[in-house]
Amino acid sequence: MVNQTIAELRNVTKRFGAVTAAEGLDLAIFQGEFLSFLGPSGCGKTTALRMLAGFEQASEGDVLIDGTVVNRVPPYQRPVNMVFQQYALFPHMDVARNVAYGLNQRRPRLARADIAAKVARALDMVRLPGFADRRIWEMSGGQQQRVALARAIVNEPKILLLDEPMAALDKKLRHDMQIELKSLQRELGITFVLVTHDQEEALSMSDRVCIMHRGRIAQIGTPEELYDQPQNRYVADFIGRSNFISARALGRDGERLVAEGPGGLRFVARAAEKTAGEGAVTLSLRPEEIRVAPDGVAAQGHEMQVMHRIFLGEHVEYHLRSKALDHLIAVVPRSTDIAEGTPGVGVTVRVSWRDGAALALAED
Numbered sequence: 281m282v283n284q285t286i287a288e289l290r291n292v293t294k295r296f297g298a299v300t301a302a303e304g305l306d307l308a309i310f311q312g313e314f315l316s317f318l319g320p321s322g323c324g325k326t327t328a329l330r331m332l333a334g335f336e337q338a339s340e341g342d343v344l345i346d347g348t349v350v351n352r353v354p355p356y357q358r359p360v361n362m363v364f365q366q367y368a369l370f371p372h373m374d375v376a377r378n379v380a381y382g383l384n385q386r387r388p389r390l391a392r393a394d395i396a397a398k399v400a401r402a403l404d405m406v407r408l409p410g411f412a413d414r415r416i417w418e419m420s421g422g423q424q425q426r427v428a429l430a431r432a433i434v435n436e437p438k439i440l441l442l443d444e445p446m447a448a449l450d451k452k453l454r455h456d457m458q459i460e461l462k463s464l465q466r467e468l469g470i471t472f473v474l475v476t477h478d479q480e481e482a483l484s485m486s487d488r489v490c491i492m493h494r495g496r497i498a499q500i501g502t503p504e505e506l507y508d509q510p511q512n513r514y515v516a517d518f519i520g521r522s523n524f525i526s527a528r529a530l531g532r533d534g535e536r537l538v539a540e541g542p543g544g545l546r547f548v549a550r551a552a553e554k555t556a557g558e559g560a561v562t563l564s565l566r567p568e569e570i571r572v573a574p575d576g577v578a579a580q581g582h583e584m585q586v587m588h589r590i591f592l593g594e595h596v597e598y599h600l601r602s603k604a605l606d607h608l609i610a611v612v613p614r615s616t617d618i619a620e621g622t623p624g625v626g627v628t629v630r631v632s633w634r635d636g637a638a639l640a641l642a643e644d
């Protein structure tokens with residue numbers, strides 16, 4: 281299927297006085313996808329969302345929705361709706377009037393019965409049937425969030441913009457809502473654009489994630505692409521965990537790069553696109569790529585000392601040290617750990633990884 285673009289940022293920069301909140305953003309958002317802006321506080325993700333909504337205007341560049349430049353189109357004339365972190369519900373109105381709010385503003389007016397039918401359908405979609413007459417203050421945080429969602433989807437926007445919509449919920453509820461939000465998006469088939477600083481949230485729900493760093497896009501990709509092929513150290517560090525090892529590239533053979541690490545350790549690494557075939561490189565080695573076996577069980581591999589062993593239930597985390605590598609983290613499934621003889625603190629182990637487990641990154 282060919283991806284159809286529903287919205288676009290073309291070389292968009294946003295300045296607030298001396299602060300550049302977003303710089304040179306280039307991004308196409310596809311019809312029907314779930315896209316997240318992910319990054320730490322202050323990286324510009326909310327600004328990007330607010331420019332799509334029309335609450336902020338780009339200082340430079342163009343914002344397009346449905347093929348039209350909307351730079352000067354006010355929020356209420358854009359085919360988008362936004363769900364805010366604090367929901368922004370009207371506490372003095374009941375649920376139905378909150379949900380119907382946007383519909384009641386339409387001119388020409390909609391028939392009462394049509395409004396009631398649309399509201400009932402939206403409440404069904406967010407799994408709040410029969411809640412129409414409830415007061416907002418009688419509802420839990422999770423229920424209020426669903427009302428906010430219903431109020432946004434009732435207008436049938438082309439794009440639903442969500443600004444940290446789950447920030448106010450506790451962890452368990454947040455997890456349940458993530459699953460619900462994803463299935464709601466699938467059911468509606470409309471484009472969702474989410475802002476979050478929670479990587480698990482972004483990875484679990486999104487078709488694509490746009491990782492932001494200091495106002496710029498660090499990388500856009502599917503969760504798997506970002507995890508397996510980070511283009512730079514920032515992304516490798518931000519998505520999941522990684523051991524970073526300074527090494528020297530000895531040569532490149534297509535996508536494989538041979539590198540020498542500290543203490544003469546040799547690596548056959550995958551190479552990110554921009555990585556040169558020689559000189560200094562940083563290797564990223566995911567903790568779960570590392571095999572840990574007591575000396576004697578494994579005959580091959582780099583000899584290291586177990587400094588800490590942390591039992592995490594399904595997994596066991598090892599903190600290891602050798603002369604060459606002063607800190608390596610390995611995470612092994614519990615069943616593998618048992619099979620390898622559960623090496624304890626102080627034990628000498630041999631660690632190994634398959635060719636291609638490490639990824640060579642260009643120096644940032």
Ligand SMILES: Nc1ncnc2c1ncn2[C@@H]1O[C@H](COP(=O)(O)OP(=O)(O)OP(=O)(O)O)[C@@H](O)[C@H]1O
Binds near residue numbers: 300319
């Ligand atoms: N209205 C404004 N006036 C001045 N500076 C602003 C304004 N809005 C945002 N900024 C600045 O722009 C930068 C990016 O802000 P933005 O809110 O987009 O970041 P964010 O990634 O969404 O962060 P957070 O997760 O904390 O909301 C920050 O340095 C912020 O202080």
